[in-house]
Amino acid sequence: MEQEIDIRSCDLVLAGIGEELGEDYRELYQTAEYARWKEWGLEQYAKAIWLGRQRGTDSRRERIRKAYARLREMIGEKPYFIVSLNTDGYLYEAGFDPQQMVMPCGSMRMLQCSRHILEPEEAAPLLREMEEQAAAGRRPEIPVCPVCGEPLVCNVAGGEGYLEDAYLPMWQAYTRWLAATLNRRLCVLELGVGFAYPSVIRFPFEKTVYYNRKAYLYRVHGRFPQVPEEIGGRSMSIREDALEFLLREERDGR
Numbered sequence: 001m002e003q004e005i006d007i008r009s010c011d012l013v014l015a016g017i018g019e020e021l022g023e024d025y026r027e028l029y030q031t032a033e034y035a036r037w038k039e040w041g042l043e044q045y046a047k048a049i050w051l052g053r054q055r056g057t058d059s060r061r062e063r064i065r066k067a068y069a070r071l072r073e074m075i076g077e078k079p080y081f082i083v084s085l086n087t088d089g090y091l092y093e094a095g096f097d098p099q100q101m102v103m104p105c106g107s108m109r110m111l112q113c114s115r116h117i118l119e120p121e122e123a124a125p126l127l128r129e130m131e132e133q134a135a136a137g138r139r140p141e142i143p144v145c146p147v148c149g150e151p152l153v154c155n156v157a158g159g160e161g162y163l164e165d166a167y168l169p170m171w172q173a174y175t176r177w178l179a180a181t182l183n184r185r186l187c188v189l190e191l192g193v194g195f196a197y198p199s200v201i202r203f204p205f206e207k208t209v210y211y212n213r214k215a216y217l218y219r220v221h222g223r224f225p226q227v228p229e230e231i232g233g234r235s236m237s238i239r240e241d242a243l244e245f246l247l248r249e250e251r252d253g254r
């Protein structure tokens with residue numbers, strides 16, 4: 001039996017996005033440029049700079065872009081909210097409403113000191129300066145906070161002293177949105193979310209479907225598509241890499 005996602009019969013869509021739809025930097029790791037940044041101990045900045053560049057049509061970035069376009073088509077005009085664990089910022093380029101998504105793991109394109117956060121447009125010129133220094137053959141200087149002068153790092157979870165201020169307002173918007181979905185026909189679409197931060201998407205999504213008897217969960221993952229027994233009757237487990245799954249949907253034009 002072919003496993004299909006049926007969004008038509010629901011009122012709203014909650015989408016969770018994980019590593020299978022994220023940048024894995026494999027294309028960057030193969031470059032001589034990256035090897036130098038690694039020697040300098042500045043890998044995270046190299047990634048941040050690289051994320052901002054356009055790449056070829058066969059790149060993972062392009063494939064992810066197509067997958068997001070397919071996701072947009074699938075959601076159509078339904079009200080939605082998207083939670084993503086990815087920090088590559090590609091979702092922002094996919095045409096979704098920034099007021100309807102939250103990235104609790106931060107963004108590689110934002111920088112932070114121990115107290116302040118720089119938005120992507122403030123961070124970009126500082127990263128560009130590093131890029132220019134590297135191109136001139138010098139070890140780039142670590143940028144400093146324009147407010148307090150402390151060194152800046154990427155604003156992402158897992159880093160030391162991760163500042164969560166940037167996403168918290170959207171997280172509050174998300175919890176308000178979710179509270180209003182109770183007893184409505186909610187399609188919960190979980191795409192490529194593994195066990196890196198299960199308390200952000202996986203577990204709460206299961207709980208949401210458990211409590212809302214009109215909700216239905218689609219869990220797509222290449223290795224971990226399992227769903228708990230308690231919601232077995234209102235869920236579908238699809239064992240396929242979420243990126244491949246969406247690209248196949250795109251090709252089939254369903």
Ligand SMILES: [Zn+2]
Pocket residue numbers: 113114115116145146147148149150
């Ligand atoms: Zn500062």
